[in-house]
Amino acid sequence: MNDATDETPLPLRADCSRCSGLCCTALPFARSTGNAAFAENKPAGRPCRHLRDDSRCGIHDRLRESGWSGCTVFDCLGAGQQTVQVTFGGRDWHQQPRAERERMFTAFAVLRQVHELVYFAAAALAMRRAAPVHPELERIRAALTALAGADADTVLAADPGALRAELGPLLARASELQRGPDAGPDRRNADLIGRDLRKAALRGADLRGAYLIAADLTGADLRGADLLGADLRDTRLADADLTGALYLTPPQLAAASGGAGTRLPAGLPRPAHWPR
Structure with a gap:
């Protein structure tokens, strides 16, 4: 991470100890080969068979040699603990009825994108030559950060695609300015x-x-x-x-x-x- 990501009030580093295995449950896995591989297929919403009752991975210390290198590549950039601890007030999906679980999984999908956009906005704000676009970048980062801290209904109503479309041109302009003529x-x-x-x-x-x-x-x-x-x-x-x-x-x-x-x-x- 660059230094700017550490300055944002939104956590952009995954802390699995404050999550409840959302990535191991909410996301689908497709059996594949290569560096982003999963050993078997798993549909969205079903816990991985290696997820323990304490929401820890039973093969975390041997993921790559067990054919689960895709898990070592994945990084939610802090969206997991944000979903559990902030959006749903510390509630564990294991103890929720099915409808609430689905809301948690959907919110996690939204927040994954929000955290990624905040990460990129923070990276652009660290580019000194990109100062002309810093005010707009800061405005969007503040709005994204506020969304990440909002209640579940607000998160679920958000349109990550629209947010990405708004930020994208600013990231491109920041890059042009930073790389120079x-x-x-x-x-x-x-x-x-x-x-x-x-x-x-x-x-x-x-x-x-x-x-x-x-x-x-x-x-x-x-x-x-x-x-x-x-x-x-x-x-x-x-x-x-x-x-x-x-x-x-x-x-x-x-x-x-x-x-x-x-x-x-x-x-x-x-x-x-x-x-x-």
Whole structure:
């Protein structure tokens, strides 16, 4: 996480001890292979068979080797504990009637998006060159934060798509200002799946929405690159320099393959499964 995310009053770091296994219950799993894999199918609303009665994962210490690497990639950015502790006043879905459980699961889905948008707004507010759009960014962040702290009915009535549409152009403008007139190549939404990009000069590049699945970016210069929405599943980032990369998230890093020589933006944690 960058420093700005730590300044927001909304928690943007998952705290499973204050949740009740919402991600293990509310979300569907689809059996798959690769770095975002699940060992079996599970419909939305049904608890994972590994979820214990105390809302802890029974195989948390061996998820990846058990075929559940997708769980190590997922990060609700704090939406889980916000749903349980704030939106529903500390109530555990286990003790609720079915209709209330469904409300909790739906609210969690909304708040996942709200927390992600706050994360991106905070990241843009940390960009010094983006000062011209900071007032609008701060306004939207305040509105999103207020929504996250609202009652369940207000959360359930929210339209995350409309909120994303309002914030999106500001994030793009902040990126342009931060990367400046000497920005790197424009590779927005580019299909770079499996490409050999070792030691590529991508400093300040626009890689928003780029498909970098299984691409080899070993030793690449990604300083200040915009990675909003880039697909980094199985992307090789050994010895790559991502210092100052824009809008990079923990799930993106967790889906990629890095190492001790990978340089990350300040405040972003190194995935636990990466080689040290």
